[in-house]
Amino acid sequence: MFPMILFLFSLFLSSTHASEQEFCVANLKLPPTPAGYACKDPAIVTVDDFVFTGLGKAGNTSNIIKAAVTPAFVAQFxxxxGLGLSLARLDLAPGGVVPMHTHPGANEVLTVIQGSIVAGFISSANAVYYKTLKKGDTMLFPLGLLHFQINAVGVTSVALVGFSSSNPGLQILDFALFGNDLPTELISKSTFLDPAIIKKLKSVLGGTG
Structure with a gap:
């Protein structure tokens, strides 16, 4: 009886090992599903699927927030x-800011590699945590919490950012409120902001209503 149990156990281990998949390179030719992208056929996977070269180049900060995020999420990398991680590069020109935003799908870790950045987040208990980060400093931003980054010096600041998801998601508070067609009256009632201020922000951020 024992030899039979041992044989079945070894058979189970071998079949489990054979069915293990060490990676699942995204097949970007197929649409994503709630569980992620389907896997590319391992026979056509190359080393380039595991290499991303975009983080070495500065992003274009000539925009309203004077900031650029270069993503290395699943769509780019x-x-x-399926590995539960991704990266990005953040460039902040002088006066640059990443407004209050959330990543509904990931925790974030940010490391300053050039310049200085004021960064912080607000907990669900409305406790505020912020600090001026210098080159080499790292800060964490828990999943789903509002957080921001602001250039703290007169030169371009750069940070490398890591996420605990291959697709962390993004919602910027300012654009969620003022960059769409949500009626001014509803925004005013739900935020206590003056309608004139809301209309001004809508005109700047592309919203209507």
């Missing part, structure tokens, strides 16, 4: 599919 298929090798991270």
């Amino acid at each position: 298929p090798g991270v599919n």
